[in-house]
Amino acid sequence: MEKISNDICNIIIDNSYKHFDEELNEQNIYDSILIISDGNVYKSQGHDFVKNLKSKIIYEYIVSPGEDSKSLEVYEDIIKYCVRINLSRKSVIIALGGGVVGDLAGYVASTYMRGIDVIQVPTSLLAQVDSSIGGKTGINIGNFKNIIGTFYQPKFTYINVDVLKTLPEDEFRSGMSEVIKYSIIYDYNFLDYLINNSKDILNRGSEKLYYIVKKCASIKAEVVGKDEKEGGLRKILNFGHTFGHGVEKLCKISHGDAVSIGMNMAFKLSLKENLIDEKYYNNFLKVCKAYDLPLEFENADENEVLEIMKSDKKNSFSKINLVLPVDLGKVKVINTICEDRILEIIKECKYA
Ligand SMILES: NC(=O)c1ccc[n+]([C@@H]2O[C@H](COP(=O)([O-])OP(=O)(O)OC[C@H]3O[C@@H](n4cnc5c(N)ncnc54)[C@H](O)[C@@H]3O)[C@@H](O)[C@H]2O)c1
Incomplete structure (x- = not known):
């Protein structure tokens, strides 16, 4: 204990x-x-x-x-x-x-x-x-x-x-997207750990489960300890969620699956804006593949996804607050990306 x-x-x-x-x-x-x-x-x-x-x-x-x-x-x-x-x-x-x-x-x-x-x-x-x-x-x-x-x-x-x-298989698999989230927002070494230990984690070995849960709980406690009411730092926990929000509602998929699609959108946008390099994005793709997490959505209109993002209660002053990767294990809240650019990214993540 x-x-x-x-x-x-x-x-x-x-x-x-x-x-x-x-x-x-x-x-x-x-x-x-x-x-x-x-x-x-x-x-x-x-x-x-x-x-x-x-x-x-x-x-x-x-x-x-x-x-x-x-x-x-x-x-x-x-x-x-x-x-x-x-x-x-x-x-x-x-x-x-x-x-x-x-x-x-x-x-x-x-x-x-x-x-x-x-x-x-x-x-x-x-x-x-x-x-x-x-x-x-x-x-x-x-x-x-x-x-x-x-x-x-x-x-x-x-x-x-x-x-x-x-826990049912699907709930466990989709819950892994929140685990991955912590590595992107706070601890890049943890991303490597998740890639290298995916088999044991998916087999739910006790030691590995204990390690990943403790790691994530510690990060969440640290972030909340510094910003209880989401005035600043706590916003990084929304990584993948703003983009994911629309697909979760419209495609009736699980929260975890929506978050992994949302994280993919955020990564693609960061790549386009030259905030990160291709190698980092490829590592993200690798970890999602290891845990069989989706990267694209289907059965929804991209404009409707954007509309839902615009109505997210986490926005302020009518600007969409996006949490984007800016370096290994680091993200930043950015609200200066124009709607057309966001729409383009959503379209790119629609299953063709
Ligand atoms: N308060 C917050 O900060 C916060 C953050 C993220 C998500 N949420 C909320 O969390 C909810 C989603 O949570 P969830 O994914 O845990 O969904 P959930 O509570 O519906 O649980 C998922 C399923 O797994 C079953 N289950 C749970 N534990 C089990 C176990 N040990 N063995 C067998 N079955 C088990 C449940 O009965 C359910 O069918 C959403 O409503 C979301 O808004 C809240």
Whole structure:
């Protein structure tokens, strides 16, 4: 077991749930616990997780797996459930699941009775390396993703890397795009590591999984520790996301697949603008190939992709904020690229 902490984040990385209860008691004495999870996760992890909790009043609220659960309706149902079981300000909510459960449970905790404690226990690769760290919570309204949300830090994030072994193949593969993202934005040597160790990582060897999750969680904690509310540095975490946003919505592909397509668009643009050389781009292509990540989209109109990029809530003063690679392991937020140029790049990444 290892800890990563700073003023904002408190993360425990482990290979089991054994030390969870200890950690919980160190934080506070809670009168009851509400575990929010989804059907898939609860089936594979619920028993193992709960058996490690000693002498507590435990409630469970299980949502349907998938993005649709991040809705106002599900939020309202959970709040009503909290009232019914008398969840108090001395209670704690535990989010046991992927990013959907984490965002939803975090939002419930941040608003119920003006905020009660929440603990993140991420179970997907994306959640372990990204969404469970940094305190962003959110729910969707229709097509508007995370349009309602808060910044609300969990008391701690408890990562049991071992649970990644039950994650469906496709979820694991697409989660790798967030892992790759960290190497491009922060640590170029990590990109080589990902290329050289792809077989063992894809076979989910315990040591390799532990290494990559710890590496990414440390980078995320460091970035968020320096810029909690995304005033500056934290924006680099959006690398691949602004471009990816449009294809994710229109092509109905996973978040991870959209991010790898989005990163490809950003790389192509940097190459055209002479911000990076061909060799660097080729290494990016190599890592995507190793993890079978897509680089092109289909079944969407490039103009519509651009329109969605323009409506991204991360833009400011009507300018599209793009995070572009500018050197090995370094990116920069650039908002001076004209729309025609962006459209050209989107077109280039459309599967012909
Ligand atoms: N808060 C943030 O900073 C942040 C950052 C990135 C993404 N997100 C959000 O995260 C969400 C996507 O998260 P996700 O990719 O984890 O999706 P998800 O929560 O839907 O999980 C993916 C699937 O894997 C299953 N699953 C999860 N862990 C499992 C396990 N160990 N074993 C078996 N099945 C398991 C889930 O039931 C689900 O079917 C999106 O809503 C996105 O907006 C939030």
